[in-house]
Amino acid sequence: MTSPDRKPIRPRPDAPRHLVVMGVSGSGKSTLALELADRLGLPMAEADEFHPPENIEKMSQQIPLTDEDRWPWLRTLRDWMSEQTAGGSIITCSALRRSYRDVLREAHGQVLFLHVTVDTPRLTGRLAHRSGHFMPASLLDSQLATLEALHADEDGVVLSNDGSIEDLIDAASAWLAKSEEGSLR
Template sequence: MESMSGGRARAIVVMGVSAAGKSTIAARLAGELGCRWIDADDLHPASNVAKMAAGEPLTDDDRWPWLDEVGRRLANDAGRGIVIACSALRRAYRDRIRRLAPEAVFVHLTAAPELLERRAAARTGHFMPASLLASQIALLEHLDDDEVGVAVDVAADIPAIVGTARDWILARERGASS
């Protein structure tokens, strides 16, 4: 499928734990690829936001409807190109997204826990408290070999991180069209 910008259809999830920089990287990556971007945090129902703001981790039952909405948005906008910043921490969550958007690819933002802890402690104005970072790190399942995606270390500067992700996506598309 071709996108409106003339490129391949794109359904990209920028994933990782809190404070990895998902929103920043997703927004910049979308800009470089000429895609729309959405922060999946904005798709959470109010009950999920309230739980997280209170320092209470979400359960899988809390997440399923949210992940279904992420999958629907990816599927609906892939033809125009879309990048969504979404934690997608477990394989089951990514499988849930792919159930609705099988073309989705994942850019997994990784970092040493110490860097993530410093970033989380320095963040202000976000509903996700730094106290939940440890639970996210414990829950995280890295991409399996059979999942279409790339891991990118966020210790580099933002242009380098975005460049690595962009280059992987473009190389993958060139390979798929050969």
Template sequence: MNTPHVVVVMGVAGTGKTTIGPLLAAHLGVPYAEGDDFHPEANIAKMSAGTPLTDEDRWPWLDSIGAWALGRGGLGGVVSSSALKRSYRDRLRSAAPGLVFVHLTGERGLIEDRMSHRHGHFMPTALLDSQFATLQPLGPDEAGVAVDVSGGPEEIAGRAAAALRELGAKPRGQLTSQ
């Protein structure tokens, strides 16, 4: 494909979407959008209180991310979104066909440890179990790759960029690292 893809960096809370997303965007030479910024205040309040979101809570959030992704069609971009269920990814794809997903994966213990060391984020560690219970990994018919989150952020972003190259998601211009 000659035009850059819009890539959704997905995974449970604590996998590093907010850290890896901008690094991956830099590798691909495209803008990054933080998925959490698309949440309505009511969603943030609910999660801050330790209450998992319902599908009804997520639809407007996913629609906002989908609208951003649609606007980046042909230009490329990277956006973070948990996108835990197939139905969430389907909703994103219905708004912006051609999305490619990077599923950040890892051992629960590693993810919980990382979550316990971050400060100022509204998602409490207590919701990690509900995230794993909700997670539906990418299906074989979904455009995307799974990338393990062990290692440092640059290493993870580099592996994601390499996996996207193998998949055929072309960057704008040259990549800065191989």
């Protein structure tokens, strides 16, 4: 998706910079994260790949995860980010609660959150047509109920994915460029 005339964004060289692309299932986290990883030349990980088999089994059976299910998973993600010391990393993670984001923020370096949002009817439609994923559409309401918006003191931005994917990528890129200049928000 990167066009040859686009200038790639560069991470700050002084500390690892980790981007957590967050939001509920079906919001477009993976699409955005893959494009940013390509543009930034950073390693990327899907948080879903870090779930232990027990978590996947629960979700496959349409049982929402509890905080106790999530803590070890979040610590594993935090540790993976901390190991990416060359320039940072990008992960996709629902990061629904502030307390979950607090664990991720413990990673070595700077952790920024890009919260991808989509209106509920569009989310429902996306999940109804998605196949091959263990997260059933029936758990969307649980995720939406659990979701806590980014607080004013959290380094992050809310990005609407109700337009084109290029609009989403452009908005994320513009915010990241501002964050490099030290002019967040």
